[in-house]
Amino acid sequence: MASIFLSYARTDARKAVRVANALEAAGHSVWWDKQLNPGERFSAEIDRALKSADAIVALWSKASIESAWVQDEAGVGRDSGRLVPALLDQVAPPLGFRQYHAVDLSRGRLSGRALESLVQAVEDRLSGKYAEKQASSAVATPPRLKVLVGAAATAVLIVIVAGWWLSRPASSSSAPSIVIESAEANSPMAEMVARGIADELDRFGAGPLAGLDIKPPGQRARYVAKASVLESPSRLTIQLSLAARGTGGLWSARLEGASNQAADLNRQAAAMLGAALQCDFDVESRRSGPTPDVRALYIDGCARLADPRASPNEAIKALRQVTQKAPRFAPGWAKLSYAEFSGIDYVAPSDASNVAWSAGRHSEAARQLDPTLPEIFYIRAFDRNWGQGSAAEALGILDEGLHENPDNALLNSGRAEILLRAGRVNESVESAKRATDLNPLSPAMLQNYILALVYSGQSKAAERALKTAESNWTRSAAIAQLRFMFDLRYGDAGAALVMLRDNAVPDITPDETMELYLQARSKPTAGNVDAALRSYRDSYQKNRADSLGYTQALAQFGKVDEAYRLLAAAPLDSWFSNTDILFRPYMKALRSDPRFMEFSNRLGLLAMWKKTGIWPDFCKDPKLPYDCRQIAMKYAAEPS
Numbered sequence: 001m002a003s004i005f006l007s008y009a010r011t012d013a014r015k016a017v018r019v020a021n022a023l024e025a026a027g028h029s030v031w032w033d034k035q036l037n038p039g040e041r042f043s044a045e046i047d048r049a050l051k052s053a054d055a056i057v058a059l060w061s062k063a064s065i066e067s068a069w070v071q072d073e074a075g076v077g078r079d080s081g082r083l084v085p086a087l088l089d090q091v092a093p094p095l096g097f098r099q100y101h102a103v104d105l106s107r108g109r110l111s112g113r114a115l116e117s118l119v120q121a122v123e124d125r126l127s128g129k130y131a132e133k134q135a136s137s138a139v140a141t142p143p144r145l146k147v148l149v150g151a152a153a154t155a156v157l158i159v160i161v162a163g164w165w166l167s168r169p170a171s172s173s174s175a176p177s178i179v180i181e182s183a184e185a186n187s188p189m190a191e192m193v194a195r196g197i198a199d200e201l202d203r204f205g206a207g208p209l210a211g212l213d214i215k216p217p218g219q220r221a222r223y224v225a226k227a228s229v230l231e232s233p234s235r236l237t238i239q240l241s242l243a244a245r246g247t248g249g250l251w252s253a254r255l256e257g258a259s260n261q262a263a264d265l266n267r268q269a270a271a272m273l274g275a276a277l278q279c280d281f282d283v284e285s286r287r288s289g290p291t292p293d294v295r296a297l298y299i300d301g302c303a304r305l306a307d308p309r310a311s312p313n314e315a316i317k318a319l320r321q322v323t324q325k326a327p328r329f330a331p332g333w334a335k336l337s338y339a340e341f342s343g344i345d346y347v348a349p350s351d352a353s354n355v356a357w358s359a360g361r362h363s364e365a366a367r368q369l370d371p372t373l374p375e376i377f378y379i380r381a382f383d384r385n386w387g388q389g390s391a392a393e394a395l396g397i398l399d400e401g402l403h404e405n406p407d408n409a410l411l412n413s414g415r416a417e418i419l420l421r422a423g424r425v426n427e428s429v430e431s432a433k434r435a436t437d438l439n440p441l442s443p444a445m446l447q448n449y450i451l452a453l454v455y456s457g458q459s460k461a462a463e464r465a466l467k468t469a470e471s472n473w474t475r476s477a478a479i480a481q482l483r484f485m486f487d488l489r490y491g492d493a494g495a496a497l498v499m500l501r502d503n504a505v506p507d508i509t510p511d512e513t514m515e516l517y518l519q520a521r522s523k524p525t526a527g528n529v530d531a532a533l534r535s536y537r538d539s540y541q542k543n544r545a546d547s548l549g550y551t552q553a554l555a556q557f558g559k560v561d562e563a564y565r566l567l568a569a570a571p572l573d574s575w576f577s578n579t580d581i582l583f584r585p586y587m588k589a590l591r592s593d594p595r596f597m598e599f600s601n602r603l604g605l606l607a608m609w610k611k612t613g614i615w616p617d618f619c620k621d622p623k624l625p626y627d628c629r630q631i632a633m634k635y636a637a638e639p640s
Contacts, residue, residue: 003028004030004055005053006030018110058073060086060093061089085102088105179216179223180217180227193266196263197240197270200266209278221245223280224243232259235259236259236262237256240272264472279302291325297319298319300318312342316340320336333366334363334373337362341356363380363383374408377401381398391608392608416448421578422605429458432449432451447469450486466483466486484504493519497519544570548574548581554566564595583617601632610632
């Protein structure tokens, strides 16, 4: 009869099945995300289904009223006059949807007359009767209130309600609360540090911390964080601890810095405390959490993953103990797999495949327990042999994960990275900004956002954001590395050369080729450019599997023909997982040549663009000397 789009939270999947079965039994065709094919671009498929649906049924529950995806899908139905809401739980729908009568399917009413009422509401919506019923119910006086007319009756009602309000039992807010205070009596410095941490946590509160209630010292709260300070003439040490009411100590950390870096240490302490709290929220969200000792181990390992200064080894050690002691605790397996996956760069190349295998095995263990955890989707998206079409597959996986976890910073950041690989740099900026907004205390998320700005050509905005980051995170290795990466290609090449020679960049080993490149960028004389390119050629001769650096230098110095001769002969393996390089501003000379489409075809990018109908941003440039779609037709019948 009609096409019905079913919007629901994944935790309500079992109830959604019963609703879908009832609608299908009535002769309707029901679309819900279980029908997606593997590898499809998740959000694009949902968008098509929403547009083609005759009615959109939104299932409101405790979970779905917090879901940005369900709210967006229901909003499409509301704004187009196709919405039919229903209640799975006794909840108030989000603001903007409360004026619509919802069919009550709560309290076990998922059979019989209640489902018949939903089917009838759908048919009324399709016939136009639903709007008439909504209008009549909006002006009708509820029967129980008809006797309360006139000013006197209204006054009586107010007194009754006020009396109930004042006499009701105090109820605790569902929002987590915390007190941050000095661990030392009569220590002005510790009190100042505690206040500074509270201010930073409040100022940057977002994502899982957005609802955190920071209470003054001395009040009752779910969590208590204590700060103690050890001063010397030149050093400042902050000892930070976190405890939960009824549980005791959960986590502790120690930070050290110069005595004049108190503000920076406060910000770092707030970031670490925020990470520990988010990790404990993982525990709080489970119906049956681990024992207190395992809970503390989990928070320790999980919080270490948020520290850009630390290797993942200590996190792996703690999280392995979690999985051994609590093998049914899904977040323990998920965080362990992510820690191992993040640690691949820290092991010898000969051990990388074993670490990747272990991460995949532990991710599967997490999936068996809870398939909705964000780390599972992240590892599925990035742990693959990158080849043709990998970017499209990875993007589909991340979109699927974001449907489950729309407010997850890790998945938004990963999506930004994959969008760069697909040439959709402007969308990448949006996803990277979303990740930063969700976790503003993470230098790593901020680094990804600034790089996305750079790669989209917004170098001035990136420079402003970078200067702010340097002010906020003066001791962050991630931000120091970001400054070098910015100056290496876009900013002050001379400053980057000084950083390189002073070994001031974490994880960057100076070499002659990089020095010559920076000299050529700083003073682009013919001699300097030739010297730099000659060094790149020599390096490529020694390792023909890696043509990335050589190609970038050729593009930056305008040697387009030589670059395409190189790409015609170079192996593609290293390019499959680094296609984001192709869409950076200094590669514009290569993109302006029609041969770029042939190389994109070899990488599988062209097939992805044609299949999805979403073309990279550079194709929309009015100054591009060719039409991407016309050139693409040339390769329609050719094997890629």
